[in-house]
Amino acid sequence: MYLKRLEIQGFKSFADKVEFEFPSGITAIVGPNGSGKSNVVDSIRWVLGEQSVKNLRGSKMEDVIFAGSADRRPLGMAQVSLTLDNSARIFDLDFEEVTVSRRLYRSGESEYLINKAPSRLKDIQELFMDTGLGREGLSIISQGKVDEILSLKPEDRRGLIEEAAGIMKYKYRKREAERKLKDTEEHLVRVQDIISELEERVGPLEEQAEKAKQYRAGKQELDQLELSLEVHDIARNQVQEKQLLEKKTQQEDQMAQQAAGLSSQDAELAQLRLEFQQQEALFQEQQQAFYDLQNQLERRSNRIQSHEQLLEHTVEQMQKLRGELAMQQAEAAALKQKEEERQQQASQAEQLYRQQQALVEEQHKQLQHLEAQLSQAAAEQERHKQAVFANMQEQARNHNTLQRLEHELSGSGRSREKMEEKLAQLEQALAEQKQYGLELTEQRNALREEQEQHNQAVAALEQEVEQRKRQQFLMRQELNETQAAWQQQQSKAKALQELEESGEGYQYGVKSVLEQKNRGKLEGIIGTVSQLIKVPQHLEKAIETTMGVSLQNLVTENDQQAQEAIAYLKKNKKGRATFLPLNTVKGQRPEEDLSNETNVLGLAVDLIQFDEKYETIMLHLLGKVWVIGDLASAVAIGKKRGFHHRMVTIDGELITPGGALTGGNHEKERGGLLARQRQIAELEVEVARLAEKMEQQNGQLDQYYAQTGQKKDEIATLHSQDEVFIRRAAQLEQQLNQQEKETSRLSRELELERFNLEEQQTLLQEQQTALAAETVRQVELKEQEIQLAQQADSLEQQQQRLQQQQKKQQETNSQDRVQLATAQQRWQMLAQQAADEAQRLAALQQTLQAKEREQNQLAERKGQYEQEIASNSQLVKEEQAQLSRQNQQLMVYRETRQQTQEHIGALEDGVRQKRQQQERLREQKYQLELHLNKVQSYLSGGYRRLAQNFDCTYEEAQQKAIVLENVPQTQKTIQQLKGQLSRLGEINFTAIEEFEQVRDRLQFLQTQIGDLQEARQSLHKVIAEMEKIMAQKFAETYQEVNARFAEVFQSMFGGGQAHLELSEPEDYLLTGIEIVAQPPGKKEQVLTLLSGGERAMTAIALLFSLLTVKPSPFCILDEIESALDDVNIDRFARFIREYAEKTQFIIISHRKGTMEAADVLYGVAMENKGVSRLMSVKVSDYV
Secondary structure: OOOEEEEEEEEEOEEEEEEEOOOEEOOOOOOEOOOOOOHHHHHHHHHHHOOOOOOOOOOOHHHHOOOOHHHHHHOOOEEEEEEEEEEOOOOOOOEEEEEEEEEOOOOEEEEEEEEEEEEEEHHHHHHHHHOOOOOOOOOOEEEHHHHHHHHHHHHHHHHHHHHHHHHHHHHHHHHHHHHHHHHHHHHHHHHHHHHHHHHHHHHHHHHHHHHHHHHHHHHHHHHHHHHHHHHHHHHHHHHHHHHHHHHHHHHHHHHHHHHHHHHHHHHHHHHHHHHHHHHHHHHHHHHHHHHHHHHHHHHHHHHHHHHHHHHHHHHHEEEEHHHHHHHHHHHHHHHHHHHHHHHHHHHHHHHHHHHHHHHHHHHHHHHHHHHHHHHHHHHHHHHHHHHHHHHHHHHHHHHHHHHHHHHHHHHHHHHHHHHHHHHHHHHHHHHHHHHHHHHHHHHHHHHHHHHHHHHHHHHHHHHHHHHHHHHHHHHHHHHHHHHHHHHHHHHHHHHHHHHHHHHHOOHHHHHHHHHHHHHHOOOOOOEHHHEEEEOOOHHHHHHHHHHHHHOOOEEEOHHHHHHHHHHHHHHHHHOOOOEOOOOOOOOOOOOOOOOOOEEEEEHHOOOOOEEEHHHHHHHHOOOOOEOOOOHHHHHHHHHHHHHOOOOOOOOOOOOOOOEEEOOOOOOOOOHHHHHHHHHHHHHHHHHHHHHHHHHHHHHHHHHHHHHHHHHHHHHHHHHHHHHHHHHHHHHHHHHHHHHHHHHHHHHHHHHHHHOOOOOOOHHHHHHHHHHHOOOOOOOHHHHHHHHEEEEEHHHHHHHHHHHHHHHHHHHHHHHHHHHHHHHHHHHHHHHHHHHHHHHHHHHHHHHOOOOHHHHHHHHHHHHHHHHHHHHHHHHHHHOOOOOHHHHHHHHHHHHHHHEEEEEEEHHHHHHHHHHHHHHHHHHHHHHHHHHHHHHHHHHHHHHHHHHHHHHHHHHHHHOOOOOOOOHHHHHHHHHHHHHHHHHHOOOOHHHHHHHHHHHHHHHHHHHHHHHHHHHHHHHHHHHHHHHHHHHHHHHHHHHHHHHHHHHHHHHHHHHEEEEEEEEEOOOOOOOEEEEEEOOOOOEEEEEHHOOHHHHHHHEEEEEHHHHHHOOEEEEEEEEOOOOOOOHHHHHHHHHHHHOOOOEEEEEEOOOOHHHHHHHOOEEEEEEEOOOOEEOOOOOHHHH
């Protein structure tokens, strides 16, 4: 067997697919550093099943997928395939070649394949087990392996011999045996604890069981009496119910007779009311027509009178308008002439105003120029005054400052002397206080060390208690979760049971029949089809789909009982139901057999469970229904068989004879009648399991609480000593705080005094400097005062000259402004008068036009009024005649309506009396029905109590009941029995069964202890045998490796000698291994004293000796010779060439001597940054 081929794609730097062909002999893979040579080795290690990311030189497994480069995008998958020759059938596979592949996707999914067939990691590991490949073999030797041999401790180096000896599986078996031994001993301890616990429980349980038996006996007698009393009450209520029903029937007959008579009168009354409504409508119509005509006549008369008044008013307006029109025409002519004169005068006044305005504006500009000059001169004079005032203030401040500085300078000298004296006193007090603080600190440190030891002891115990509390919390949390799960499952079971008992999900008719069956009123009702069959869970959807409502069909003993049930439903209007009598329903199997068809599960009737006496019923329902695996198979069978069969798939698709297909999505994924019964059974089992688990958890928790309490007592004892440490520490802390406060106070005061002294010195220097500066400033201010006095005289003369010019110009300007205002006022007045007169003229002309239009309108309106009066007078005469005729007809209609209304009143009185009689009968019936409902409620409650409390019908209860001669005495006896049962206290009804279970379990556990003890002895024996085998194999392999190591060492070094030494020869299971070597011309010494090259060669020699003892089909060497010099490289290459006849070598190297020994060279380069490629190699470039 040898490695034939390696394919890499997307693994680390190999973005593109590359393929290596490996012949037998030596193959070298060369290339510069960082080109990706070692990634080839990583790919082989990875495909062989390596799971350690660290060994693959990564941080997470996704790092092996090509991560992209500057020019390439990241890939989503890495794949490596390794092809091995299997012509010798070393692998237990019937193939000439075996290809192992591994894929990893960036999503995290991975795949293993053997000859392209999906496999598991375990399959890969088992394939390479005992072949020299895999993690424990020496098929891959890297520089890290050499360094590992050099750096390992002697006791760790023994692992190399163990790998070669193949005793890793024995070590694994030993560990498994030790684990089982530990589990057995723990189990033995648990069994003994459980036995102790059970022995404590068996006594109390026996007492509780005896008490429960007494309770059951008393309860049985009580149930007998209560059942008999209930039957007595039901019989009494049944008699009363019969009497009330007869009375109710009589009242209903009487009410029916009265209702018939009342109906005829209601019909007659309705006919009269209809006639009255017609008469009323006709009367209202005639009356409305009379009123309309009367109103119309009145409106027409009013209109005539109004038009006459308007005509008279119009004539008066026309006469008045003629006089006003003549006067306004004369006034308009006078206004026209006056308006023209005013326009001419206004034009002359405007021209004079414009001339005067130009003169005033020129004088105003001259005045503004003078005012600006005067303002500038005033500002300059004001600035000069401010400067004089500022000079005077500055001289005063300078004088005051000089006096103050002279006084402060004399006081600062005296303050400095006092500060220096106080500073010396503070320094001496601070030194004494620091010495006292050191003494207190030493005392506190000694106390802290003593207290620390005490606290460590307390902390250790508290930590242990805290750990126990966390464990208790976890145990309590686990118990709470179990309790919650128990309650949840119990609630679910109870809810489903209540739904089943109440008939939830059944049709109304089916539910009604089941209720009567439970009451014992309908005999021969066995139950629904769903209650009589048991369906596997995976077939529930198929059976419910094909049967549908047939699951609610009721099975009866015979057809007579079915007829009685149907009569009950019909009589009481309780809905409908389908019945399947056992004596009439027949069924048969199909004539054609489909069981040989593909994906056919069988006939539906054969796939469910039921009592054999219901076989005909089930054949009738499911005898011709075939269950198919999927819809495609069902359709294919239907096409083949001509769609003559009814088929249903597991997912509930239905194929009916004729080829109709029913299927699709179920709106609600909820259990049906079949699933509900199955869920009830499953929940009952789960509730029992959780109850047992809670009991175990409670016992463990109680034991843990007791142990924690002991630890808390120890902590309390230690905490009682804390007060002594606290008082001593508080005293020292108080003294130290006082010392620190005093030291801090003195330090602050000392620093403050030093700061004040420095400040005082600085202030003294500043005062001297300021005094000299102020003296110079006083001389400068005197000179400035003289210059300011000279400037003030010049400014005063300039201001007087400008004020005289301004006054003269203001007088001239005032006269011109008066003339301008006069001209403007006269021009505006004339213009306004001309405009007013023009406006009055226009208004007057508009008024004349309006009056002329009004005169024409009045003439036209006069003609209209005259015409309207003439036409309306004729219409008034005609309407008066018509109004007289309608009034006579209206009197006739009123008399007829009055007669009909009186007849209706008489009939209504008779109907009202009869209705009152019927209402009294209805009230009597209502009271009767209330009484009847109450009796029936008592009966229903009695039936329900019989079903709930005694699980029997009334007929069954009559058979069980005894005759009660004295009912009050029976009730008294019942109360006495209840008192006796109550005095028994809390009853554990499960104690009888629990006592028997605990007793049986105790006996079983007592016998189990012997079995566990035998198992423990057997495991001890197995461990001893494993250790014997491991020691024997280790000794044999050690001798062989030691001999081969001496030979390989001499071959590689050209002489010398080397051997292995055991650190503990008497114990092969624990001994370490030392490597002792003597290179040619040197003395014998251990491995650590050799030179670097010698150590590497010695380690390589040991690896090859191990490879000789446990050969590998191929060996990959990853730059293990990189630390050797040229001479040793030649020896290494020569040794590889000798071993290549037995083992295939694949070498990663860039050493010339190694390449010369290779039969084939592969070059790996990185043309593009980050992407490795397989390159053609010229042997002359490397050799």
